[in-house]
Amino acid sequence: MDRRRNLTGWAFLLPASLLIVLISFVPMIQALLLSLQTGRGTRLNWADPLWYNYTRLLGDEIFKQTLFNTFVYLIIQVPIMLTLALILANLLNNPRLRWRAFWRTAIFLPCAVSLVAYSLVFRTMFATDGFVNDFLGMFGVAPVNWLGEPDTARAVLIIGLLWRWTGFNMIFFLAGLQNIDRSTIEAARMDGANAFQVFWRVTVPQLRPIILLTAIMSTNGTLQLFDESWALTRGGPAYASMSMSHYLYEVSFQRNPNFGYGAALSYVILILVAVLAFIQLRIGDKRDQ
Amino acid sequence: MINKLRGVPAYLFLGIWTLFSLFPLYFMAVSATNTSQDVLASRLLPGGELFANIAKLLDAQNVGAAMTSSFLIAAGTTVLALIICSIAGYGFEVYHSKGKDVLMGVLLLAMMIPFAATMIPLFQVFAKLGLVNSLFAVIVPAISTPLLILLFRQSSRAFPTEILEAARVDGLSEFSIYARIYVPTMRATFAAAGVITFMTAWNNYLWPRVILIKNEVQTMPMLIVNLSAGYVTDYGVLMLAVLLASLPTVVVFLLLQRQFAEGITGAIK
Incomplete structure (x- = not known):
């Protein structure tokens, strides 16, 4: 039985x-085999040498640019976003706070909007003759060509990502905060710790597993970034804000589709995801001891 | 007095972030009622151009078809994902064994595989099967996700084993226990899983973009990107289309926010 x-x-x-x-x-295994082949369209042959596509990547300036862009987004956006999400969650977790449901809904709401939808709204607002320049103009700031300059294009993309994902991560921290025994916070308060000390020494250490989880999820998401690069900045100017996945799409499905080269590029993303997750898990574990 | 003032930075911070959160959505909504020139002139009040914009949009794009495709994809994915993943989550928890734990671990590894790394072979397979441009090809890769299985497995822990034993004594088959007892008692989990699946499927862009090649077959997210890619963009019409593409998921969110939050965080508990 x-x-x-x-x-x-x-x-x-x-x-x-x-x-x-x-x-x-x-x-995933097919992609590995594909990455060892060359040819256009459906006519594919084994590459000679087998790792040809990978060596080609090393000399590909556009690939290096998209790798650089992805790391700019990762290193600047993810820490800012997680810090903001943590602060917002901590504020919302205060039982004495008024209009909690309203704040929570408003900050969480961007998660309901699709990535390309908000990208197009931001693209419109950051147009040279758009709202943001009009607004800054009231303070005497000269119009900025946001999407036409490399640094500002990347900055607009980062602002977009912060808008869309901060509330998402805040929800994880709020869920984590509910599992923390409030008496640990009250006890620290009684011992004379100020709000910042309580946050840093009592709350944050207890949230560490959630912080680790959100860090891994955000890293994973940033490495796979596509929609914003595609619809908000269109990768431009030139390739200055293009993400790796966007370049992968261009290589694989636009102009002369090259599946083998695209597959090699996709394996770089796969390896980066695995390596960064491994490093984060190691750091997360070390602090346990 | 001091106690009251201490809260001020908190409210200020929340107020600023809330403004930042809501403003782009407000901008989108009012711009849908204004002309393109008014949008660029940063008119932030509702205008009288809504019906003119609707007419222009319907003229430029087949909104009805895109809405239908998006709805069929989102609804189809949700129904199939709920069935397949709830059965699996139930199986993992109720028929718990060491071997199944190992399998769960392997399936969770799939969460770390970037979609980019599977996209090209998936396209090749669906092309070979003659399923390019079919909504079925959009749905299939989204049906079974480790996250959803985990969500059902975690919430199945609350399913009382006494009921299970009693049902077995009563002679119910294993599958009817799932279908007739488990499903109705886990309504909350089904709601949470349903909301996140529906919203993810509705908003997905990359895979539909890859597999739906013909211009006549498009989803709402694809429609709005195509609209913006034209030589001259009418921003009023564009914002109206973006509003229409966002409305279903925003409404679902506002009605079922708690379930949505539960759906994205439930698997980690």
């Missing part, structure tokens, strides 16, 4: 597991 039940259990897992294998694991 137990054995039959065990088999029933496996049968319950079968459809979902099979789909994940077919949709994720098998294509």
Whole structure:
């Protein structure tokens, strides 16, 4: 009876597991094989040498530019966003705060909007003759060509990402804060710790698993950034704000599709995701001791 | 007095961030009622151009078809994902064994595989099957996700084993226990999972962009990007289209915000 039940259990897992294998694991291996091939369209041959696509990446200036852009977004945007999300969650977790539901809804609301939708709103607001320049003009600031200069284009993309994802991460921190025993905070208060000390020494250490999780998720998301690069800055000017996934799409599906080269690029993203997650997990564990 | 003042920075900070959060959405909504020139002139009050913009939008794009495609994709994905992932999550928890834990670990690894790394072979497979331009090809890769399985597994912990035993004594088959007892008692989890799946499917852009090649087959996110890519952009019309593309998910969010929050964080508890 137990054995039959065990088999029933496996049968319950079968459809979902099979789909994940077919949709994720098998294509992942196919992509590896593909990355060792060259040719255009459907006519593909084994590359000579096999790692040709990977060596080609090393000499590809556009690839290096998109790698640089992705790391700019990662290093600047993710820490700012997580810090802001942590502060906002901490403020909202105060039971004496008024209009909590309103603040929470307003800050969380951007998560309901699709990435390309908000990208187009930001593109409109940051147009040279658009709202942001009109607004700054009231303070005597000369119009800025936001999307036409490399640094400002990347900055606009970062502002967009902060707008869309800060509330998302705040929700994770709020969920984490609810699991913290409030008496630890009250006790620290009684001992004369100020708000900042309580936050830094009592709240943050207890939230560490959640901080680790949000850091890994955000890193993963940034490395796969596509929609904003595509619709908000269109990767421009030239390739100055283009993300790696955007370049991957361009290589694989536009002009002369080159699946082998695209697959090699996708493996760089895959390896970066794995390596960065591993490093973050190691750092997260070390602080445990 | 001092106690009252201490809260001021907090309210100031929340106020500024709330303004930042809401303003682009307000800008989108009022711009949908203004002419392109008014949008660029930063007119922030509702105008009288809504119907003119609607007419221009319907003239330029087949909004009805895109809305239908988006809705079919989002609804189809949600229904199938709820069935497949809830059965799996239930199976992992109720028929718990060491081997199944190992399998769960392997499936969770799939979360770390970037979609970019599977996109090209997936496209090749669907092309071979003749499924390019079909909504089915958009739906299939989104049905089974480790996150959703985990969400169902974690919430199945609350499913009482006494009920399970009693049902077995009553002679119910294993599948009817799932269908007739588990599903109705886990309504909250189904709602949470449904909301995140629907919103993710509605908003997805990259995969539909890859697999739907024909211009006549497009989703709402694809429609708005195509609209913005024209030689001359009519910003009033564009913001109206963006508003229409966002409305379904914003409404779902406002009605089911708690379930949405539960859906994105539930798997980690």
